[in-house]
Amino acid sequence: DMQLVESGVGSVQAGGSLTLSCVASGKPYDNYCLGWFRQFPGKKREKVAVFDSVHDTIYVDSVKGRFTIAEDNAKNTLYLQMNNLKPEDTAVYYCAAQGLYDCYTKSGVWDDWGQGTQVTVSS
Numbered sequence: 001d002m003q004l005v006e007s008g009v010g011s012v013q014a015g016g017s018l019t020l021s022c023v024a025s026g027k028p029y030d031n032y033c034l035g036w037f038r039q040f041p042g043k044k045r046e047k048v049a050v051f052d053s054v055h056d057t058i059y060v061d062s063v064k065g066r067f068t069i070a071e072d073n074a075k076n077t078l079y080l081q082m083n084n085l086k087p088e089d090t091a092v093y094y095c096a097a098q099g100l101y102d103c104y105t106k107s108g109v110w111d112d113w114g115q116g117t118q119v120t121v122s123s
Contacts (some may be wrong), residue, residue: 002032002097004114010093011054011120014086022095033103035110036069036080038091038119045094049080053104063089072105085121092116 008020024034035050049069050057057069068081078095095114104107 001114004095005098006093006095006114006117008117010118011122013122014085015088016121017081017083018083018085018115018119019082020080020093020095020119021082023026024076024095024097026102032097032099034071034078034095034097036078037094037110038089038098039094039116041092045095046091048093053106071103082119085119087121087123089119090121091119093119 001041003025005023009018012018015038020036026034033051033053036048037044037045047060048063049057049067051069051071052058057119059067066082066084070077070081071077080093082089094116096110097112098110102111
C-alpha cells in the first residue's frame with residue numbers, strides 16, 4: 001500500500017499559478033505509477049495528468065500547455081505545476097498511485113489516493 005500526503009496553496013486568481021505536492025510513502029516509489037486527478041462536486045474524478053508506464057506524461061486536453069506533472073524520485077514527491085489557471089479548474093485535486101501491473105496494463109485501477117486539496121480559482 002502507498003500513503004500519499006498532499007500539500008500546497010489552493011486559492012489563486014484566474015491567470016495565476018500554483019503547485020501541489022504529494023509525498024509518497026509505504027512502498028518504494030518506483031513500484032508505482034503516479035498521477036493527479038480532480039473532482040467537481042457531484043462528479044466522478046477526472047484524470048488530469050499521469051506518468052505512464054514508460055514515464056511519459058499524459059494530460060487531459062483541458063490542461064495541456066498549462067499544467068505540468070513532475071516528480072522527484074529521491075524525495076518520493078510528485079508535483080502538479082498549474083499555470084494560467086481558469087475558474088473552471090476549480091475542483092478538489094488528488095494525487096494517486098497504481099501498482100505497476102495496473103500501470104502497464106492500463107487497467108484504470110488506482111489504488112491509493114491523497115487526501116485531496118481544494119483548488120479555487122477566482123475570476
